[in-house]
Amino acid sequence: MTDPILSLNNLKAGYGQTEILHDLSIYVDPNEIVAIIGPNGAGKSTAMKAVLGLLNIREGNVTLNGDDITDTPAAQVVRLGISYVPQTQNVFVNLSVQENLEMGAWTRPEGIPERLAEMYELFPDLAEKRNQAAGSLSGGQRQMVAMAKALMVDAKILLLDEPTAGLSPKYRGEIFATIQKIKSTGVPILIVEQNAKQALGVADRGYVLVDGANRHTGTGAELLADREIARMFLGGGH
Amino acid sequence: MWDAFGFEFVNFYLIPGLVLGCIYALGAIGITLTFGILRFANFAHGEMMMMGGYLTWTIMAIVTALFGLTLHPLVAMVPATAVVIFLFLLTDKYFYKPFRKEDTIKVVMASFGMMLIIRSAVQAIWGPNQLKFVSGIAKPNEILRDVSGSIDLMLLVPNKHIWIFLGTIVIVIALSYLLNKTRIGKAMRAVSDSPDLAHVTGIDVDQVIRATWIVGGICAMAAGVFLAMDIQLLETTMGFRMLLPMFAAAILGGIGKPYGAVFGGLVIGLAEELSAYPWIGDTPLLSPGYKTGVAFAIMVIMLIVRPQGLFKGRSF
Numbered sequence: 001m002t003d004p005i006l007s008l009n010n011l012k013a014g015y016g017q018t019e020i021l022h023d024l025s026i027y028v029d030p031n032e033i034v035a036i037i038g039p040n041g042a043g044k045s046t047a048m049k050a051v052l053g054l055l056n057i058r059e060g061n062v063t064l065n066g067d068d069i070t071d072t073p074a075a076q077v078v079r080l081g082i083s084y085v086p087q088t089q090n091v092f093v094n095l096s097v098q099e100n101l102e103m104g105a106w107t108r109p110e111g112i113p114e115r116l117a118e119m120y121e122l123f124p125d126l127a128e129k130r131n132q133a134a135g136s137l138s139g140g141q142r143q144m145v146a147m148a149k150a151l152m153v154d155a156k157i158l159l160l161d162e163p164t165a166g167l168s169p170k171y172r173g174e175i176f177a178t179i180q181k182i183k184s185t186g187v188p189i190l191i192v193e194q195n196a197k198q199a200l201g202v203a204d205r206g207y208v209l210v211d212g213a214n215r216h217t218g219t220g221a222e223l224l225a226d227r228e229i230a231r232m233f234l235g236g237g238h
Numbered sequence: 239m240w241d242a243f244g245f246e247f248v249n250f251y252l253i254p255g256l257v258l259g260c261i262y263a264l265g266a267i268g269i270t271l272t273f274g275i276l277r278f279a280n281f282a283h284g285e286m287m288m289m290g291g292y293l294t295w296t297i298m299a300i301v302t303a304l305f306g307l308t309l310h311p312l313v314a315m316v317p318a319t320a321v322v323i324f325l326f327l328l329t330d331k332y333f334y335k336p337f338r339k340e341d342t343i344k345v346v347m348a349s350f351g352m353m354l355i356i357r358s359a360v361q362a363i364w365g366p367n368q369l370k371f372v373s374g375i376a377k378p379n380e381i382l383r384d385v386s387g388s389i390d391l392m393l394l395v396p397n398k399h400i401w402i403f404l405g406t407i408v409i410v411i412a413l414s415y416l417l418n419k420t421r422i423g424k425a426m427r428a429v430s431d432s433p434d435l436a437h438v439t440g441i442d443v444d445q446v447i448r449a450t451w452i453v454g455g456i457c458a459m460a461a462g463v464f465l466a467m468d469i470q471l472l473e474t475t476m477g478f479r480m481l482l483p484m485f486a487a488a489i490l491g492g493i494g495k496p497y498g499a500v501f502g503g504l505v506i507g508l509a510e511e512l513s514a515y516p517w518i519g520d521t522p523l524l525s526p527g528y529k530t531g532v533a534f535a536i537m538v539i540m541l542i543v544r545p546q547g548l549f550k551g552r553s554f
């Protein structure tokens with residue numbers, strides 16, 4: 001058996017003294033899309049911050065390809081190949097689209113022109129906006145800048161925190177399509193999503209998080225078929 | 239027209255206003271960068287300018303003593319800049335860095351302490367009295383006077399002011415190149431935009447902070463030496479006197495916006511000088527004693543009406 005790419009093992013962690021994650025375990029295997037869903041305030045974003053070393057981890061550990069990276073500072077985590085797109089404020093609004101991508105390449109400054117070209121191919125909308133300030137773009141385009149920025153390094157895994165929050169169905173569809181494209185290039189993805197149905201649709205496996213702990217785990221299809229989950233998250237307009 | 243009105247206005251109000259504006263602009267660049275990137279109001283900035291003037295004077299004095307040469311301040315400024323940058327980096331590492339994770343107000347108070355430390359150190363080393371920076375009366379540049387005089391627009395601009403204009407233009411162009419074309423400059427703008435995102439993007443924020451001190455240090459040095467060239471003397475309160483107008487300039491332009499700081503500096507400098515022009519009747523509109531009040535008034539009005547400044551900086 002090979003090690004998972006990324007693995008969070010029995011984490012107890014929080015901000016300062018407050019514990020938010022009580023017993024959380026998540027792993028992502030090579031070539032997988034893994035979705036985390038759960039109610040507001042469940043600790044989904046907090047789980048991602050735990051990977052980036054932004055949290056006070058009391059128990060448990062985080063491993064990348066089997067190596068312990070618990071409490072590694074964020075800049076170093078990025079250098080190790082974990083690319084992270086935060087839920088909010090995930091672009092530099094005063095920098096142009098291209099400058100955002102260049103900043104994304106900070107830890108890997110070689111071959112930037114080639115990678116810019118790849119990104120403009122993956123996100124054609126961005127090519128014509130390359131000199132525009134990221135802050136002037138629509139929500140969906142910003143989200144694409146954020147993802148492209150994260151892919152400017154040789155990511156071993158991509159962490160996306162609610163990439164479709166607040167977007168129109170058209171953009172939502174585009175983002176999910178792009179996520180599958182990224183997977184096909186061999187980059188596994190851990191994604192937090194409110195749009196549970198769509199997320200579980202593209203995901204190989206999913207986790208349902210409640211109160212900082214695992215509630216359900218299974219393949220995307222299994223979770224979609226689960227009655228309780230359907231009642232909790234899939235009812236309503238998604 | 240020129241004789242009756244323009245000559246006096248341009249030569250005795252407008253040009254001095256622009257000179258002062260250049261000095262404020264350079265000082266305000268450092269203040270706005272520190273505010274944008276390190277997120278605190280650095281009260282010691284004026285003192286760094288003042289000390290830069292004293293160090294430049296010292297280098298000129300040493301060269302005169304050893305070689306009997308009179309060094310131009312702009313030449314002596316170069317090694318002095320290296321010293322000031324070194325001191326900036328040193329204070330950052332041992333004085334400001336420990337406060338970085340704390341509330342902003344603690345760093346602000348620390349910078350206030352640093353201001354007092356620097357001034358006391360300068361007074362202890364160079365004495366509390368004024369020093370002559372450059373001697374002699376600054377005569378207007380003859381070529382400019384003759385050329386402009388021949389078309390009946392006589393300009394009386396001493397060489398020191400021409401140097402200040404040229405120096406400011408060069409520095410602003412270099413700064414704009416740095417911020418827009420270089421990797422570290424773009425990273426400085428990124429950190430100013432969002433330090434948290436810069437952090438999780440893997441940007442070396444400590445390196446960016448060092449770059450900020452270096453750039454701010456060069457601008458502060460230039461501002462300090464230009465001021466000393468202009469008034470031709472050094473005194474230990476000269477940096478502090480500049481502090482309020484420089485903050486006014488940074489706020490006017492928008493906190494964290496270097497071009498805003500340049501623009502704000504020019505506006506404040508011009509406003510201060512032009513407020514003393516006899517707009518109505520024969521007496522100055524405002525007695526020159528109220529000059530500082532002009533900067534203060536602009537700052538207060540700006541904070542009330544448009545706290546984000548003209549160039550949409552950070553509001554607070």
Ligand SMILES: Nc1ncnc2c1ncn2[C@@H]1O[C@H](COP(=O)(O)OP(=O)(O)OP(=O)(O)O)[C@@H](O)[C@H]1O
Nearest residue numbers: 015018020038039040041042043044045046047087
């Ligand atoms: N910086 C912080 N400091 C202290 N508590 C925080 C901080 N950020 C989040 N929390 C708390 O941690 C808990 C989990 O927050 P988190 O952002 O991880 O939820 P989430 O599952 O991502 O929710 P959402 O769907 O709204 O994004 C919440 O109770 C929140 O109030």
Ligand SMILES: [Mg+2]
Nearest residue numbers: 044045046087
């Ligand atoms: Mg969240």
